[in-house]
Amino acid sequence: MDKSFYAGNRQALYARLKEDALAVVFSGVLIRQTNDQYYQFFADRNFMYLTGIDQSEAVLLGYGGKGAEMKETLFIPAPDLRWEKWNGQRVKADEATEISGAQDVKYLQDFKKQLDQALMSGGYSTVYLPLVKFSADEPDSPAYQLAKYIRDRFPHIIIKDLMPHVKALRVIKKPCEIVAMRKAEEITGAGIVAMMRAAKPGMTELDLRAEYMYAIMKNGAALPGSIPIIATGVNNFCIHYHGHDSIAQDGDMILNDVGVNYNHMVTDVSRGWPVNGRFNDRQRALYQCAVETSKHMFDIIKPGMPMGDVDAIIKRVNYEHMRDMGLCKTWDDIGKYMWHGGAHHIGFDVHDVVEIAMDTSLAPGMIFCVDIGIYVEDWGIGFRLEDNCLVTEDGCENLSKDIPFTIEDIEAVMK
Numbered sequence: 001m002d003k004s005f006y007a008g009n010r011q012a013l014y015a016r017l018k019e020d021a022l023a024v025v026f027s028g029v030l031i032r033q034t035n036d037q038y039y040q041f042f043a044d045r046n047f048m049y050l051t052g053i054d055q056s057e058a059v060l061l062g063y064g065g066k067g068a069e070m071k072e073t074l075f076i077p078a079p080d081l082r083w084e085k086w087n088g089q090r091v092k093a094d095e096a097t098e099i100s101g102a103q104d105v106k107y108l109q110d111f112k113k114q115l116d117q118a119l120m121s122g123g124y125s126t127v128y129l130p131l132v133k134f135s136a137d138e139p140d141s142p143a144y145q146l147a148k149y150i151r152d153r154f155p156h157i158i159i160k161d162l163m164p165h166v167k168a169l170r171v172i173k174k175p176c177e178i179v180a181m182r183k184a185e186e187i188t189g190a191g192i193v194a195m196m197r198a199a200k201p202g203m204t205e206l207d208l209r210a211e212y213m214y215a216i217m218k219n220g221a222a223l224p225g226s227i228p229i230i231a232t233g234v235n236n237f238c239i240h241y242h243g244h245d246s247i248a249q250d251g252d253m254i255l256n257d258v259g260v261n262y263n264h265m266v267t268d269v270s271r272g273w274p275v276n277g278r279f280n281d282r283q284r285a286l287y288q289c290a291v292e293t294s295k296h297m298f299d300i301i302k303p304g305m306p307m308g309d310v311d312a313i314i315k316r317v318n319y320e321h322m323r324d325m326g327l328c329k330t331w332d333d334i335g336k337y338m339w340h341g342g343a344h345h346i347g348f349d350v351h352d353v354v355e356i357a358m359d360t361s362l363a364p365g366m367i368f369c370v371d372i373g374i375y376v377e378d379w380g381i382g383f384r385l386e387d388n389c390l391v392t393e394d395g396c397e398n399l400s401k402d403i404p405f406t407i408e409d410i411e412a413v414m415k
């Protein structure tokens with residue numbers, strides 16, 4: 001992604017806001033893991049989408065208004081040679097301009113001064129901040145802290161949530177995002193194939209994870225898309241399983257639900273496959289249901305279809321297959337075997353933060369997962385078949401189609 005992408009994203013965001021509005025987006029702060037060690041920094045995804053700058057303690061201050069001339073300032077932490085000697089170089093002002101296209105770059109200590117001046121000037125009524133919490137008791141992010149600061153000092157200023165505006169932009173992917181996503185899919189495939197090729201009964205989940213991580217890193221992805229879910233046997237019945245020390249027994253199915261982060265784009269692909277390389281009859285019958293359902297979805301997904309239909313049709317079609325094989329007697333039975341929804345968007349986040357009500361129509365440039373999860377506890381078989389669907393002008397494309405998908409593909413790779 002180059003600076004024209006990031007600058008275009010900011011321009012589109014500012015154009016959605018009135019001229020008397022400001023927007024503030026923080027990159028985030030380092031989070032302490034233990035004693036004097038910090039977690040690897042992972043920049044706020046909205047900040048990343050708007051600037052491309054992977055730097056803690058940076059702030060974007062944008063001014064609302066349409067037009068090519070953007071009014072904005074990007075604040076970065078000032079150079080600190082001692083700190084940088086230990087922890088690596090901070091982004092410099094000229095680098096920040098080169099990456100993001102932002103022309104006005106200042107140091108962080110000037111941020112509050114500039115914000116105060118703007119709010120004191122009388123020219124602004126509203127400050128937009130990305131206000132994201134999953135529970136009211138969650139600790140305040142820098143955006144919430146700033147909201148309190150503004151309320152204390154400038155009670156006449158209206159605080160609004162920036163998220164609906166960012167979500168509206170992030171839902172449609174630009175050509176350069178799709179290019180990065182294709183490369184990310186290729187790397188994800190290398191990781192999944194490496195696991196399939198190495199697999200044999202007696203391996204631990206950690207052995208398989210090592211194969212996956214080695215392959216994706218050798219192929220240029222520094223990070224997985226999320227914590228890899230690589231499970232065997234009954235662990236497959238835990239949807240977000242993060243353990244790693246169970247041993248895959250002959251006859252077990254492996255469930256992988258994995259992705260990579262490449263150029264900030266994140267994939268999310270699941271496969272279910274027998275650790276011994278041969279599907280047994282029950283595994284074959286269940287997996288074939290998921291294959292048929294998935295193929296059907298990629299045949300019918302196209303612009304204009306309501307997003308809510310994707311989930312509903314996955315469930316309906318998969319029910320019909322499971323009824324035909326005798327597992328479901330009535331429609332109510334499907335809830336016993338399908339535990340979760342089948343469609344979430346991907347992009348800068350693995351569960352992408354996008355504006356998508358259930359009655360939203362699909363549009364070209366959307367990318368979401370088609371995820372068919374089947375869990376038959378009585379048989380000890382659980383897996384997901386999850387692919388990444390790009391909506392095109394007249395239909396859709398399975399971006400992960402080259403990753404072994406059918407029973408024949410998987411058994412051939414594992415020979």
Ligand SMILES: [Mn+2]
Nearest residue numbers: 257268269386
């Ligand atoms: Mn997934």
